[in-house]
Structures are given as C-alpha cells and as structure tokens.
Amino acid sequence: MSDRLAVEAKELDAGDELADLRARFVLDTASDRADGVAGVYLDGNSLGALPAAVPGRVEDVVRRQWGELRIRSWDESGWWTAPERVGDRIAPLVGAATGQIVVGDSTSVNVFKALVGAVRLADDAGDARRGDRGVRGVRGVRDEILVDATTFPTDGYIAESAARLTGRTLIPVTPGDVPAALSERTAAVLLNHVDYRTGRLHDLPSLTAAVHAAGAIAVWDLCHSAGALPVGLDEHGVDLAVGCTYKYLNGGPGSPAYLYVRRELQDRFDSPLPGWNSHAEPFGMRETYEPARGALRGRVGTPDILSMLALEAALDVWEGVSIETVRAKSLALTDFFLECVAAYVPEGQVESLTPVRHEERGSQVALRCDHAGDVMRRLMARGVVGDFRRPDVLRFGFTPLYVGFADVERAARILGEELRRSG
Numbered sequence: 001m002s003d004r005l006a007v008e009a010k011e012l013d014a015g016d017e018l019a020d021l022r023a024r025f026v027l028d029t030a031s032d033r034a035d036g037v038a039g040v041y042l043d044g045n046s047l048g049a050l051p052a053a054v055p056g057r058v059e060d061v062v063r064r065q066w067g068e069l070r071i072r073s074w075d076e077s078g079w080w081t082a083p084e085r086v087g088d089r090i091a092p093l094v095g096a097a098t099g100q101i102v103v104g105d106s107t108s109v110n111v112f113k114a115l116v117g118a119v120r121l122a123d124d125a126g127d128a129r130r131g132d133r134g135v136r137g138v139r140g141v142r143d144e145i146l147v148d149a150t151t152f153p154t155d156g157y158i159a160e161s162a163a164r165l166t167g168r169t170l171i172p173v174t175p176g177d178v179p180a181a182l183s184e185r186t187a188a189v190l191l192n193h194v195d196y197r198t199g200r201l202h203d204l205p206s207l208t209a210a211v212h213a214a215g216a217i218a219v220w221d222l223c224h225s226a227g228a229l230p231v232g233l234d235e236h237g238v239d240l241a242v243g244c245t246y247k248y249l250n251g252g253p254g255s256p257a258y259l260y261v262r263r264e265l266q267d268r269f270d271s272p273l274p275g276w277n278s279h280a281e282p283f284g285m286r287e288t289y290e291p292a293r294g295a296l297r298g299r300v301g302t303p304d305i306l307s308m309l310a311l312e313a314a315l316d317v318w319e320g321v322s323i324e325t326v327r328a329k330s331l332a333l334t335d336f337f338l339e340c341v342a343a344y345v346p347e348g349q350v351e352s353l354t355p356v357r358h359e360e361r362g363s364q365v366a367l368r369c370d371h372a373g374d375v376m377r378r379l380m381a382r383g384v385v386g387d388f389r390r391p392d393v394l395r396f397g398f399t400p401l402y403v404g405f406a407d408v409e410r411a412a413r414i415l416g417e418e419l420r421r422s423g
C-alpha cells in the first residue's frame, strides 16, 4: 500500500464538506462483512444506495395512507399531485424552474414521449414558418432524427420506433459529429448528457445551441448526469429532457423517471401517449381528449405511488446540498481514483476510457481491461462493487453524497492487488 495515498485520502476526507451526508444512507460497515473491512459501493451510477429515511416513509405510505386512508389518500395524502410535486423537487438539481418536470413511467417511455413530441413540435414550427400554408405531414422538410450513436441501447431502440411512427429517417451520429450532421432536414436530436459506458460528458450548452441554430428540437437523456453535476436545463434552453431517478437520485429499483418540457413549449407539446391523467379534466370522463396545461401534460396513466413516494423521501437527502459542491467533490473523487489506479495497477493492465479533462468527465471512471467480467467478480468478492459492461469494461461510479476518498483509495488498491495476481 502506498502510505502517501492512504494519508492523502485521510486528509481529503477530513476536508470534505459533504462527508457527513454518508450518514443519511444505509451502507455496509466493517462489521457487516466477514473480512471485517467495510465495503465500497461504486455502482451508484446503476442503482443508488438506500437513503435511511426511505423505509420509514414507505411503511407509512403502505400502512397508514393505503391501509387506513385508502381511496382518500389520492387527495388527503397528496397522491394525485405527486408527479408534479416530486418533479418540482428534482427541478433545482437539473437547473429547471418549477412547473416543467413531471415524474412517472420509465425512462424508455419518457424517451418515446419526448422524441415523438419533439418531432411534432418541429412539424408545428415548420407550419408556422410557412405561415400555415404548408401541408402538415408532407415529408421533405424536416425528415430526419439524429440519435446518439453511442447511446444506452434503449434510447436507440425507442428512437428507431419513434422515427418509424413519425415517418422520419433515423441517423445515428456520435455526439461530437452532431453539428456537422445538422441541417434544415433535422427535426429532432436525442443525446445523452453523459455516456453510460465511458463516462464522457457531452457539451450540452454548445450542442443544444447548434441544434437550435439548425431550427431543430433538442432532447437530452440525463440518466447519468442528474444528481452528479449541474445540468442547467433552463439556462441552456434545452427543449425536452428525460432521466431516471434510481442512479444519482437514489430513488430505488424501478423508481419512476421524469420528463422536462421547457415552459415555452408546453402549450404546443403534443404527447403521443395522451392518457386520462393528462386530460384537462380527468374526472370529466370525456369522450374526447383535451390536454391539461403545464407539466402535467406529460402524464399518462395512474402514477406508481409506492415508488414515487419512496423517491420523494429519497430526495430529502438533498436538503442543504448544492449540486455545484457535489460536482466539485465528484471531480476530486474521480481525479483521485485515476491517481490511485496509476499508482497501484501494473502498467498496461488497464486503459481509462474516461476523458481526463474535467469538462468532458461525468461521475464515473471506465477502465478497459482483459477478463473484465472475472476481475469485477473478484473485486465484488472483496467488497468493492462496481460493474462490468461487455465486452471489456470495468465501470466505477462515484456518488459524492456517500463515497469518500478512503473508499476510492481502497478500491484502487484492491483492483491493483487483483490485477497483479492475474497478471
């Protein structure tokens, strides 16, 4: 072990203003493990840890709100308005003013709503530009959708279907090549803020500006950035955005995703899934659909209340926490991890796929490594939990709310030991 790095980790932990937040989570301690060494959880970029307040809240929701109040809870316990209320709790974390985010459904479903909605907005704008003389639905104007070619697969699958349904051609493009691929034919662009595999952070402000300069609609997937770094949705004029809540927002397995529709676009947002929950008068039981105003236009059917209220409780951990401080710690953690890996791992055994430049780095480090699946199994057996992405990537996610610098040093040291053993 390098004493220098272990000492440095101690000093960094002592100066960490977020260190106390770890107590807001349920995590392994040394006594939970047979080897007497506390585990290191570096998989919050897949499933965030459990906030300590969640079990009690869920118990109350189940026993009292459901068990005793039953149907009255839709009003008395605020169930009916939860999608917008919880959306407003997420809003400051992604730089959105209130009233623009609705929570519900999976990320995949929200990608569908956002992308088809984006193409319809582009159609609409085209009609307006032609003074409404254009024939709606005639192709040849904005007939292309660009999608991140390196995307997490679900976004690509949904984009392909959205393109087929709207009669557009889907063009996969790596994010850096988007400006060159944009044209007057582009209707909408779907991009990931942080790449799920490499941890690369894409330049949301400049890419959004380029999409707008081409007259197209920008849709961002924030799964791997929300809760880890500032997003600035309003500031950068993002049109639509989606994200999951089970990674850096710690909402729990299958917690509902969210949809952001910029305020100026809400009246024109035409959801492809216009369920009764987004009706202007849901209990009017009308034969014809009339969309509600505002963010709740993105709702579909009955919200998944148990998961949503678990998420609401999970968001309490953000009380008094600034996303800028989280970002600063995230970069310090990933810098320190890369430094420890360089010191502990024999030369040439791993190659970082994660950019070195802070402006291009999310909150994870991805290391290419031979036999990565086997290596990750051995790390997990020693209490270091990251994940393996085929064919050869070790992923380590750093959640600043509960990961410390000593964790980082230990994870890198154990990785070095295991690779030395196999190398």
Ligand SMILES: Cc1ncc(COP(=O)(O)O)c(C=O)c1O
Residues within 6 Å of the ligand: 106, 107, 108, 109, 152, 154, 155, 192, 196, 221, 223, 224, 244, 257
């Ligand atoms: C970028 C990205 N989009 C979407 C998803 C998943 O979507 P869903 O919540 O529908 O499973 C993930 C991870 O699961 C992801 O990393």
Ligand SMILES: Nc1c(O)cccc1C(=O)C[C@H](N)C(=O)O
Residues within 6 Å of the ligand: 045, 046, 047, 152, 196, 197, 223
């Ligand atoms: N959503 C997941 C799931 O239901 C099971 C296992 C993993 C996930 C994930 O979130 C994977 C994650 N999006 C990734 O970046 O790989």
